[in-house]
Amino acid sequence: MKLALFDCDGTLVDSAGTIHETMRRTFLAFGKPEPTLALTKSIMGLTLDIAIARIDGKPHVDDEALAMTAHYKSLFTDVRHAPGFSEPLFAGVRELLDHLAGVEHLIVGAVTGKSRRGLRYILETHGLESHIHVARTADDCPSKPHPAMVMECCAETGMTPAQTVVIGDAIYDMQMARAAGAKAIGVSWGSASVEDLQVAGADAIVYHPAELIELIMQE
Numbered sequence: 001m002k003l004a005l006f007d008c009d010g011t012l013v014d015s016a017g018t019i020h021e022t023m024r025r026t027f028l029a030f031g032k033p034e035p036t037l038a039l040t041k042s043i044m045g046l047t048l049d050i051a052i053a054r055i056d057g058k059p060h061v062d063d064e065a066l067a068m069t070a071h072y073k074s075l076f077t078d079v080r081h082a083p084g085f086s087e088p089l090f091a092g093v094r095e096l097l098d099h100l101a102g103v104e105h106l107i108v109g110a111v112t113g114k115s116r117r118g119l120r121y122i123l124e125t126h127g128l129e130s131h132i133h134v135a136r137t138a139d140d141c142p143s144k145p146h147p148a149m150v151m152e153c154c155a156e157t158g159m160t161p162a163q164t165v166v167i168g169d170a171i172y173d174m175q176m177a178r179a180a181g182a183k184a185i186g187v188s189w190g191s192a193s194v195e196d197l198q199v200a201g202a203d204a205i206v207y208h209p210a211e212l213i214e215l216i217m218q219e
Contacts, residue, residue: 001159002165002217003157004107005149005153005164005165005166006111007111008122009112010169010170012090012097012122013122018079020035021082024040025079026072044113045144045168049069087125096209096212096213097128097131101130101131108133110132111136111166111176112138114138116135119137134156136150136152136153147180149176150166150180151180161181166183166184167185168190169189172200174200177201178200185204
């Protein structure tokens with residue numbers, strides 16, 4: 001048996017533009033310099049309040065960061081539905097998940113810094129509810145790179161970290177996988193560079209979703 005745990009933003013869906021625009025509007029609303037796209041991408045994968053505090057140069061989440069988090073959440077749906085800010089699946093992801101759904105002895109799950117509501121929206125929008133059998137979100141666990149998301153998915157499915165593969169685009173995904181004792185696979189099409197993923201502990205890098213099929217099932 002194998003457990004494959006996918007990150008969402010930057011791995012399954014191309015959401016960087018939507019996240020960045022919402023972050024930009026949030027920082028401007030609080031009278032702060034708007035972050036660059038590169039800075040926004042660097043925090044993708046973290047829980048939102050921690051991400052906002054880090055962009056703002058703060059060592060921890062304070063009351064202002066919490067207020068900014070609430071403001072971001074209030075804006076996000078409007079930004080998502082604005083012209084040019086959809087969150088499409090990356091090319092090849094649909095075919096990958098459809099294939100994995102038919103693989104025996106494989107459980108597919110999600111581990112994401114999104115809220116549970118946010119993950120549910122993505123799955124429902126793309127018709128993927130039946131593909132994901134276990135999930136942990138920012139509502140359930142400490143932020144990546146803490147290993148709790150992986151460990152709880154393992155416990156729920158009866159799998160061990162040694163049977164588990166984490167697939168993600170951020171250094172925090174790689175660090176989380178390593179901390180949990182799971183295999184870490186980085187994808188090249190998301191937020192972090194291939195070099196940064198390798199430094200963070202990626203066991204392998206893929207350049208197209210189809211490459212994951214063999215890597216996930218390797219012993």
